[in-house]
Amino acid sequence: MLHTSDIEEKLISKSFKRRYLEENARQRLGMEMQKFLLFREGKFINPLKKNELLQEYFKEEYDNFFNKKIINIPQIEFCITTKCTLKCKDCCALIPKFNSAGHIDMTFNDFKLYLDKLTAAVDMIRHFVILGGEPLINPDLPKMIDYACQQNKIFIVQLITNGTMKFNEELLSALKRNNKKAYVYISNYSINEALKPILKHEEIKNTLKENDIKLQMADNKEWVTEKEFATDKTAVEVSQEKIKECFRVQCNQVLNGHLDICSKAATARELGLLNIKDSVDIVNSKDLKQDLIDFYTKDLIDACEYCILSNEITQPAIQE
Numbered sequence: 001m002l003h004t005s006d007i008e009e010k011l012i013s014k015s016f017k018r019r020y021l022e023e024n025a026r027q028r029l030g031m032e033m034q035k036f037l038l039f040r041e042g043k044f045i046n047p048l049k050k051n052e053l054l055q056e057y058f059k060e061e062y063d064n065f066f067n068k069k070i071i072n073i074p075q076i077e078f079c080i081t082t083k084c085t086l087k088c089k090d091c092c093a094l095i096p097k098f099n100s101a102g103h104i105d106m107t108f109n110d111f112k113l114y115l116d117k118l119t120a121a122v123d124m125i126r127h128f129v130i131l132g133g134e135p136l137i138n139p140d141l142p143k144m145i146d147y148a149c150q151q152n153k154i155f156i157v158q159l160i161t162n163g164t165m166k167f168n169e170e171l172l173s174a175l176k177r178n179n180k181k182a183y184v185y186i187s188n189y190s191i192n193e194a195l196k197p198i199l200k201h202e203e204i205k206n207t208l209k210e211n212d213i214k215l216q217m218a219d220n221k222e223w224v225t226e227k228e229f230a231t232d233k234t235a236v237e238v239s240q241e242k243i244k245e246c247f248r249v250q251c252n253q254v255l256n257g258h259l260d261i262c263s264k265a266a267t268a269r270e271l272g273l274l275n276i277k278d279s280v281d282i283v284n285s286k287d288l289k290q291d292l293i294d295f296y297t298k299d300l301i302d303a304c305e306y307c308i309l310s311n312e313i314t315q316p317a318i319q320e
C-alpha cells in the first residue's frame with residue numbers, strides 16, 4: 001500500500017485512490033519495466049527502487065489529475081469477440097454464456113470509433129489489452145494491432161490468446177511491424193492434461209521467435225470456481241470486504257461500446273444478467289472525460305455489489 005502522508009487523503013475516495021491513482025502508478029511502473037525487458041527501450045528500473053518510484057508516480061498522478069487536469073487510463077481491455085475456441089466451465093468472463101445468447105464481434109470500424117473517442121478524451125492509455133473470447137478468431141485483428149500501435153497516447157499493446165490457434169501471415173506481419181510496442185501473452189492452460197492435444201504453444205513460440213515478436217506466458221497453475229452473481233445483493237454482504245480487494249477492478253473492459261469494471265461485469269450488462277447503470281457509454285457520451293472521471297470515482301460499482309467471489313480452488317480451463 002502506498003503512503004501518501006504529504007497528500008491530502010481526505011480529498012480522495014478510497015476507490016479513486018486505488019482504482020485510479022495507485023493503479024496508474026503501478027501500470028506506469030509495470031509498463032516501463034515491460035518496455036525495457038521486452039523491447040530494450042526506455043530505462044532500466046532497479047527493482048530495489050520500485051517502491052520509491054511508485055511513490056513518485058503516485059504523486060505525479062495526483063498532480064496530473066488535480067492540478068493539470070490530465071487524465072490517464074491505467075489499463076483498458078478491448079474484447080474484440082466473444083467467440084472462443086474453448087468453453088471453460090469457470091471462465092471468469094462468463095464467455096460460454098454467449099454461445100446460446102448470440103456473439104458480439106467488434107469490427108475494425110467499431111474498434112477505431114471506440115479508440116478514437118477514448119484517446120480524444122484522455123491524455124494516455126498506459127496498458128492497452130486486446131482479448132476475447134479468443135481474439136485470433138476476429139479477422140480484423142491485424143488492422144486493430146496496427147491502429148492501436150499508431151496511437152501516441154498508447155504506451156504498450158498486449159494481445160492475449162489462449163494458445164489454441166495458429167498466427168496467420170497477416171497477423172504475424174502486423175505484430176512484426178509493431179514489435180517495439182506490441183507483444184503476445186499466452187494464457188498457459190497446459191497443466192490441464194485434457195487440453196494438451198489442442199494447445200499449440202511450441203508452434204506459436206517458434207513462429208513468434210522467427211518473426212522477432214515478443215512473447216510472455218502466464219503460469220495458470222490454478223483457478224477459482226466461478227460463482228457468477230447473486231440475485232439479491234444482501235446475499236453477498238459477507239464478501240463486501242473481499243470485493244474491495246478484487247484485483248479485477250483494474251481490468252476495465254470495453255465490450256460493444258461500453259466500458260465496465262471487468263469482463264464479468266461486461267458480460268452481465270450485455271446479457272441482461274444484472275441491471276448495470278454505471279458502465280460508460282463510449283459512443284453516446286456527451287462528455288466522455290467527465291464520465292470516465294465519474295466511473296473512476298464511484299465507490300462501489302453496480303456489478304461488484306452482486307458479484308460472488310469464490311476462493312474454491314480448481315484446475316484451469318476445465319471444459320463444460
Ligand code: SF4
Nearest residue numbers: 084086088091133162
Ligand atoms: S477462460 Fe478464456 S479460453 Fe476459457 S472460455 Fe473464457 S475466454 Fe475462452
Ligand code: SF4
Nearest residue numbers: 246248249262304307
Ligand atoms: S464484478 Fe467487481 S468484484 Fe466481481 S470480478 Fe468484476 S471487479 Fe471483481
